[in-house]
Amino acid sequence: MLKVLGIKALLFVSRKDDIMEELFRQLDTLNLPITDYAITGSGPLYAHGLIPLLENDIDIIARNKAWVKSLNYKNPKTGELGDLIINLFNDHIQIFNGWSYSNETVNEIINNAEIYGGYPFASLNHVLSWKKKLMRPKNILHIKLIEKYQKNEYDNLVISSSQEIRHSSN
Numbered sequence: 242m243l244k245v246l247g248i249k250a251l252l253f254v255s256r257k258d259d260i261m262e263e264l265f266r267q268l269d270t271l272n273l274p275i276t277d278y279a280i281t282g283s284g285p286l287y288a289h290g291l292i293p294l295l296e297n298d299i300d301i302i303a304r305n306k307a308w309v310k311s312l313n314y315k316n317p318k319t320g321e322l323g324d325l326i327i328n329l330f331n332d333h334i335q336i337f338n339g340w341s342y343s344n345e346t347v348n349e350i351i352n353n354a355e356i357y358g359g360y361p362f363a364s365l366n367h368v369l370s371w372k373k374k375l376m377r378p379k380n381i382l383h384i385k386l387i388e389k390y391q392k393n394e395y396d397n398l399v400i401s402s403s404q405e406i407r408h409s410s411n
Contacts, residue, residue: 261287264299265360267330271314277307279354281340281363283383288357289365291386301336302363304347311336342371365391 282300286292303311317325322341329336339347345367354361369387372380 260297261294264295264333265358267334268299268301268360271311271329271334273301273303273307273310274305275356275359275361277305277351278303278336279351279361279363281337281350281367283368283379285355285362285365285368286383286386288355288360288362289390291390292383298333298335301334302340302347302350303336303338304351308336308338340371342374343367344370 278301280288280299281302282298283292283295284299287295311327311329314329315327317327317338320326320337320341324337324339324341326338327336328334340350343350345353350363350367351361353364353367355364356362365387369384369391372384372387
């Protein structure tokens with residue numbers, strides 16, 4: 242019985258990796274300039290290892306050359322909050338010209354992006370602020386994950402700092 246569970250788990254991990262590889266392969270084909278977009282939505286949680294995979298799409302916020310280039314692939318539609326959205330690859334990649342869920346401007350979100358695996362991801366603080374606004378069921382879990390992660394990062398930083406101080410005083 243353990244071997245069967247092990248194989249099933251391995252198949253799930255393999256399938257999960259295949260899904261994520263395919264999403265990022267699709268993103269790569271767009272050749273968007275890295276300085277003009279950021280992956281937002283739940284993408285930053287994936288980048289930080291807080292969730293094992295994205296549900297089924299990558300949300301991207303784009304400006305300038307990245308937005309103009311995206312317009313070459315498909316005409317945008319107006320989203321429920323007024324942002325323009327380009328849906329590509331059967332809606333697996335959604336490119337937004339704004340992120341109305343947030344108090345930040347497009348430029349602020351992109352300028353504060355963090356690079357993981359060669360891709361720009363919006364900051365966790367950005368994700369936390371808009372998820373707290375929406376408070377959908379999955380957002381509540383994501384908020385808890387981000388807050389726990391940030392607390393652990395802060396606690397580790399404090400521990401590291403105090404250890405360095407002790408070493409320097411010896």
